[in-house]
Amino acid sequence: MTTTWSIREVPVSQTTDAPEAWLLHGYTGAMNDCLLAAWGHRDFERTATEILGSMHDQTYESKPRLVAVADDAHDAPDPDRVLGYAMINLPLQDNTHTGHVEVGVRPPYRRQGVGSALFDAGLALVRDAGRSQVTASTDQHTEPPEGPGTLAATTGAGRVAVDEDGPRFLLARGFALEQVDRYSVFDLPFDPELIAKHHAEAEAHAGPDYRLVTWQSHVPEEWVDEYALLNTRMSTDAPLGGLDLEEDVWEAERIRTYEKQYEERGLPLLVLAAEHVPTHTLAAFTCFMPIPNSDEFVHQTDTLVLKEHRGKRLGMLVKTANLQRLAAERPAVRRVGTWNAEENSYMLAINVALGFRPAGGSGEWQLKLS
Numbered sequence: 001m002t003t004t005w006s007i008r009e010v011p012v013s014q015t016t017d018a019p020e021a022w023l024l025h026g027y028t029g030a031m032n033d034c035l036l037a038a039w040g041h042r043d044f045e046r047t048a049t050e051i052l053g054s055m056h057d058q059t060y061e062s063k064p065r066l067v068a069v070a071d072d073a074h075d076a077p078d079p080d081r082v083l084g085y086a087m088i089n090l091p092l093q094d095n096t097h098t099g100h101v102e103v104g105v106r107p108p109y110r111r112q113g114v115g116s117a118l119f120d121a122g123l124a125l126v127r128d129a130g131r132s133q134v135t136a137s138t139d140q141h142t143e144p145p146e147g148p149g150t151l152a153a154t155t156g157a158g159r160v161a162v163d164e165d166g167p168r169f170l171l172a173r174g175f176a177l178e179q180v181d182r183y184s185v186f187d188l189p190f191d192p193e194l195i196a197k198h199h200a201e202a203e204a205h206a207g208p209d210y211r212l213v214t215w216q217s218h219v220p221e222e223w224v225d226e227y228a229l230l231n232t233r234m235s236t237d238a239p240l241g242g243l244d245l246e247e248d249v250w251e252a253e254r255i256r257t258y259e260k261q262y263e264e265r266g267l268p269l270l271v272l273a274a275e276h277v278p279t280h281t282l283a284a285f286t287c288f289m290p291i292p293n294s295d296e297f298v299h300q301t302d303t304l305v306l307k308e309h310r311g312k313r314l315g316m317l318v319k320t321a322n323l324q325r326l327a328a329e330r331p332a333v334r335r336v337g338t339w340n341a342e343e344n345s346y347m348l349a350i351n352v353a354l355g356f357r358p359a360g361g362s363g364e365w366q367l368k369l370s
């Protein structure tokens with residue numbers, strides 16, 4: 001039987017138990033079904049509270065969320081009626097030339113036109129906002145070896161399989177594969193002697209000019225401007241492949257806005273930075289983000305060493321120190337997951353030396369709009 005559906009916008013409700021929040025629960029459920037189908041594990045599972053917290057803060061990005069809802073004569077408020085979702089992000093401060101669209105359809109409802117309808121509705125919002133390009137991502141459980149049926153990123157580093165649903169969908173719409181990211185996982189508990197050895201070597205190399213500073217979630221006032229600068233530099237110092245993105249400027253006010261957003265979403269940030277003592281500035285940082293629904297998994301989010309401080313093993317220094325801190329503060333953690341551009345050989349080399357293992361990745365796609 002053919003299902004008919006309508007596209008609706010997810011309302012930004014006050015709370016997750018508001019009557020209209022059934023669409024938010026359907027959106028969350030559809031996204032989690034797609035994540036489980038793509039990865040075969042629940043480490044990326046999202047919660048409605050965390051998603052709604054993100055929707056509540058649209059200071060720096062506009063975030064329309066769409067769902068395809070199976071038609072029903074009584075319009076029952078049943079989250080299972082949601083067949084698929086579209087997440088649209090439109091930057092409002094920098095990068096206002098671009099928009100990001102992510103579409104997912106619950107596996108039993110694929111190949112009926114639901115994904116196309118959601119994508120078209122998302123693209124219309126990107127065009128209406130005056131954007132000249134759109135980006136999208138596809139997940140892959142394993143990166144395919146070189147050979148027929150694969151497509152390399154325009155950087156030459158990394159590949160995707162062209163016959164997978166996501167790449168086929170985006171290629172049919174004219175997208176170019178501008179970058180491939182590697183997803184890597186580090187298993188805990190780790191060998192404390194090995195991490196201590198890497199740490200001691202990095203410390204000896206860095207010398208006495210660097211001192212470690214840590215905080216959780218709320219950056220001390222003393223460091224907020226420096227931390228904002230690190231975040232700005234993160235937007236351009238990490239490789240962007242062929243993606244046409246410009247510097248994304250952070251300042252203290254933006255840091256504080258995101259701190260409030262992350263608090264509402266139940267996402268702590270375990271930041272560890274290296275101070276360059278002679279200049280009282282921050283030279284490097286790294287961050288873990290635990291998730292609300294499991295004590296076993298954390299994301300390793302940003303890691304950056306400023307260009308002017310590279311070559312001193314500060315990347316290894318901050319990463320080993322934050323792993324030691326993680327083991328001490330959150331002994332239940334069993335896995336750390338991290339994403340790196342395939343062409344980011346310096347960061348990947350550090351991760352491989354520490355014991356991160358490849359566990360899939362993503363394709364990063366871009367389409368210029370005429």
Ligand SMILES: CC(C)(COP(=O)(O)OP(=O)(O)OC[C@H]1O[C@@H](n2cnc3c(N)ncnc32)[C@H](O)[C@@H]1OP(=O)(O)O)[C@@H](O)C(=O)NCCC(=O)NCCS
Nearest residue numbers: 102103104105110111112113114115116136137165166169
């Ligand atoms: C990619 C994805 C969103 C497509 O969703 P979908 O609902 O299957 O999309 P559609 O049905 O509109 O189109 C997919 C295919 O079904 C075909 N199709 C559409 N209507 C059809 C119908 N009534 N009968 C048979 N086939 C149909 C389309 O022609 C298309 O075929 P193709 O891949 O050979 O070109 C879905 O596979 C998915 O959720 N994948 C995981 C997430 C992802 O990769 N997202 C893409 C990046 S944002």
